[in-house]
Amino acid sequence: MNTIDDAALVEALRQQMTKSVARQVAASGNLANVDTPNYKAVEPTFADTLKGQLAMKATKPNHINPASPAPGTVREIPDAVARRDGNTVELDRELLTMQRASGDFAQAQTALAAKFKLVRYAISESK
Amino acid sequence: MPLDPLTLSNATGSVLNRAKTGGAASGTGAGLTSSFGEALGKLVEGIEQTSADANTAVTGMMEKTGDVHDAMIALQREELTLQLSVQIRNKLVSAYQEIMRMPI
Amino acid sequence: MSTLSAASKAAASALAVERTRIEAAVSNLANAESTRSADGKPYRRRDVVLRAEPVESFQAALGRSTATGVKVAAVVEDQSEYRRRYEPSHPDADKDGFVSLPNVDAANEMVDMVGAARAYQANLAAIGIIRDMVAKALELGRG
Numbered sequence: 154m155n156t157i158d159d160a161a162l163v164e165a166l167r168q169q170m171t172k173s174v175a176r177q178v179a180a181s182g183n184l185a186n187v188d189t190p191n192y193k194a195v196e197p198t199f200a201d202t203l204k205g206q207l208a209m210k211a212t213k214p215n216h217i218n219p220a221s222p223a224p225g226t227v228r229e230i231p232d233a234v235a236r237r238d239g240n241t242v243e244l245d246r247e248l249l250t251m252q253r254a255s256g257d258f259a260q261a262q263t264a265l266a267a268k269f270k271l272v273r274y275a276i277s278e279s280k
Numbered sequence: 281m282p283l284d285p286l287t288l289s290n291a292t293g294s295v296l297n298r299a300k301t302g303g304a305a306s307g308t309g310a311g312l313t314s315s316f317g318e319a320l321g322k323l324v325e326g327i328e329q330t331s332a333d334a335n336t337a338v339t340g341m342m343e344k345t346g347d348v349h350d351a352m353i354a355l356q357r358e359e360l361t362l363q364l365s366v367q368i369r370n371k372l373v374s375a376y377q378e379i380m381r382m383p384i
Numbered sequence: 385m386s387t388l389s390a391a392s393k394a395a396a397s398a399l400a401v402e403r404t405r406i407e408a409a410v411s412n413l414a415n416a417e418s419t420r421s422a423d424g425k426p427y428r429r430r431d432v433v434l435r436a437e438p439v440e441s442f443q444a445a446l447g448r449s450t451a452t453g454v455k456v457a458a459v460v461e462d463q464s465e466y467r468r469r470y471e472p473s474h475p476d477a478d479k480d481g482f483v484s485l486p487n488v489d490a491a492n493e494m495v496d497m498v499g500a501a502r503a504y505q506a507n508l509a510a511i512g513i514i515r516d517m518v519a520k521a522l523e524l525g526r527g
Binding site (some may be wrong): 160170173174176177180182183184185186187188189190192195226227244247248251252254255258259262265266269 | 387388390391392394395397398401402405434435437449451452453454499500502503505506509510514515516517520521523524
């Protein structure tokens with residue numbers, strides 16, 4: 154069994170959950186402001202995942218900082234069409250984003266839960 | 281370097297080996313004790329680290345500055361580290377006793 | 385760092401706001417023909433002014449990202465012109481026989497009301513989605 158993959162996998166899954174949360178937060182803000190004049194719909198921007206992970210390995214192998222260093226930044230959704238009041242939020246698009254984010258979140262959670270269960274089993278069964 | 285329960289398969293073996301070879305190389309009882317002591321020390325370090333991380337993450341969650349999933353993952357790592365450490369400690373202790381029983 | 389709780393607050397802030405918009409639309413529709421309101425003048429259309437606002441002002445002040453909510457900045461009276469209708473027999477007709485009627489367009493009010501109701505429903509759904517996500521995350525803590 155390639156042991157490095159387990160830790161990297163957990164970190165990748167954790168990041169997927171964090172990204173899903175970021176998408177959800179942005180979508181919530183957009184949806185709340187669907188009727189606010191001149192409000193521009195935003196979406197989160199993510200730094201290159203691979204680079205981020207490698208950088209973390211370089212500084213502290215095997216020590217994952219739970220207070221994730223990834224900063225939350227957003228940008229205006231590109232090519233968004235504004236209505237007469239200057240608002241660019243599309244209600245259905247935001248709802249769809251939320252459903253997707255929720256799905257990705259649940260997917261990663263399920264995989265993580267299974268992984269932890271397996272590792273726990275391996276520890277308890279190790280001779 | 282503290283133990284990561286997720287790099288499991290070699291962890292138990294490598295800690296034991298380090299302790300055993302360190303103990304055998306030094307030859308004396310005091311050397312053996314300090315090698316095993318070092319190994320146990322590493323275990324404690326790992327527990328302290330994951331425990332501190334979990335506390336930070338959970339506090340963050342409670343104060344709404346951190347995410348819930350980060351806290352849960354940190355707690356799992358703490359639990360797994362603890363479980364793994366207990367297993368290793370048990371094996372270290374029995375390996376130590378085994379070596380001590382050997383005629384010089 | 386913004387969390388799901390901030391997202392939930394943002395959605396919740398929208399509920400109150402959209403409800404206010406619905407109330408304004410209802411009031412406008414109900415008074416569309418009121419030539420004489422409390423101040424003796426014809427009813428003026430109520431307009432709800434919205435403003436985006438970070439849900440956690442403290443966090444925002446520290447420069448940390450948080451969720452953007454919404455609030456009612458003010459409920460103002462629409463200052464556009466009254467409608468005028470030629471109806472000499474009306475008790476409030478002026479010397480030329482014209483009545484000044486509220487600057488309310490029923491069709492617009494209906495559109496606003498339906499839009500607000502839809503936005504309300506969507507934000508309510510968002511709160512549910514977020515709650516489920518938090519529950520899923522907490523599940524990870526169980527052994």
